[in-house]
Amino acid sequence: MxxxxxxxxxxxxxxxxxxxxxxxxxxxxxxxxxxxxxxxxxxxxxxxxxTDRALTEVRASGSRVRIGAGVTMTRILASSELALLHSAARSVGGPAVRAQATVGGNLFAPPPYGDLVVALLALGARVSVQSGFSPREIAIDEFLRDRDSHSRAVVVAVEFARPRGERSFRFLKVSKVRPKGVSLLTIAARLEDSARRLSSVRVAYGNMAPAPMRAAAVERALEGGRLERSTVEEAAAVAADGCSPPTDAIASAWYRREVLPVHLSRLLLDQG
Ligand SMILES: Cc1cc2nc3c(=O)[nH]c(=O)nc-3n(C[C@H](O)[C@H](O)[C@H](O)COP(=O)(O)OP(=O)(O)OC[C@H]3O[C@@H](n4cnc5c(N)ncnc54)[C@H](O)[C@@H]3O)c2cc1C
Missing domain, CATH: 3.30.43 (Uridine Diphospho-n-acetylenolpyruvylglucosamine Reductase; domain 2)
Structure with missing residues (x-):
């Protein structure tokens, strides 16, 4: 062809x-x-x-982070200012794939792919999309709801507010083949606190539904609480609420539901 x-x-x-x-x-x-x-x-x-420069620009020195859609996983890994995305970028394929794989392509990658997107969803990113004269900004939740329609446009960049605190953003990809297998499930969480109470919590999953999703019940269980065992147990009890995971060559839907609370608890208790 x-x-x-x-x-x-x-x-x-x-x-x-x-x-x-x-x-x-x-x-x-x-x-x-x-x-x-x-x-x-x-x-x-x-x-x-x-070849527009906007696609490969990274602005990450301040409280907001902007990454051009043409930026590769390797480039993210080479930037100390993007350290919070290193575990997500490192989880995408092997070195040869990461050298080519872009942020923009990851936004459209079908399951079981799309690991970086799970991180961006938990971070509450905004997606800059151009389908005419000038780009417009869309919340990533909205972008993912209507992803097919955006494939007729050009994604220019993603942007998010940098989380406060070193451990206030966490990412975990569970895979059966290490170090570069596809995702069995992926979890990312934004866990900022105010006066030691969690606030504006965002938790996202990959491969627990046909597209990356927010874990709304988990977010409600965590919001306003302290990041301690009793709160985490409440969150784990509702971990699979709203999920419709696939059965594929990697795992059955049943297995994904069974192991999700275990991995979520480890991530929240920082026992990864
Ligand atoms: C061997 C192998 C292993 C892989 N492992 C993983 C993995 O572990 N995790 C993972 O998440 N992914 C994985 N992938 C999938 C893929 O490499 C990544 O998701 C990657 O980020 C896709 O980006 P790309 O730039 O290569 O996309 P492309 O192949 O260039 O494009 C993919 C889709 O996105 C669209 N697109 C790309 N950029 C834009 C843009 N700026 N605006 C609008 N549309 C755009 C394209 O039109 C196309 O529809 C793997 C792929 C392979 C081949």
Whole structure:
């Protein structure tokens, strides 16, 4: 199959090309798109790439963190300012995949992939999406609810407020094959406190539903409490509420539900 590659200098031109043609895909690092081509299951005939600097910019020195959609996992790992995302970035594939895999591509990666997205969901990121003249910012929860419709646009960047405190953001990917197996389940949690009470808690799961999800019952159980055993037990008791995990080659839905509370408790008690 012959595929056309178009390169644009501006986000506006690139997004116009993607929006206007349903057989066109935006090319990130190509770890999924090029694999689809090699396996002859590609449903596109044109790939669009863009050299606009906004896609590869990282701004992370202050209280807000902005990462261009074209930034790779390897680049995240090379930045000390992005240390809070290192465990998530390191969990994506092996070194060759991480050298190509981008933040933007991870936002669209189907299960069992999308590990970085779980971290971004727990961090309450906003996604900058361009489908016309200028980008607009969408909460990541909203972006994921309507992910397919955004594949006809260009994601420019993700942005979030840096969590206060070293251990106030935690990430865990459970896999049967180490060090680079796909996720059995993934958990990320933003656990900031105010006067030693947890506030604005966000907990996200990967592979516990068809798309990355918030663990709303867990968040309610933790909110306003202290990060101690009794609170964690309450959270673990409702860990699987609202989940509809898949049964796949890695594990059954039953198994995922059974082990989720154990891993959630370890993460919350910092026993990882
Ligand atoms: C061997 C292997 C192992 C892997 N292991 C993992 C893993 O452990 N964890 C994990 O999360 N993933 C894994 N992946 C999946 C994949 O590598 C990552 O999810 C990666 O982040 C996808 O990014 P990409 O830039 O390569 O995407 P691409 O292949 O370039 O694109 C994927 C999709 O995203 C769209 N897209 C990309 N960038 C943008 C943008 N800026 N705007 C709009 N649309 C965009 C594309 O159009 C396409 O639909 C693995 C893949 C392989 C081949």
């Amino acid at each position: 012959t595929v056309r590659l178009q390169t644009f200098e501006t986000l506006r031109d690139a997004s116009t090309a993607v929006v206007g043609d349903s057989s066109t895909r935006f090319l990130g690092g190509g770890t999924l798109l090029v694999r689809a081509l090699n396996e002859e299951v590609a449903d596109f005939s044109t790939l669009v790439r863009c």
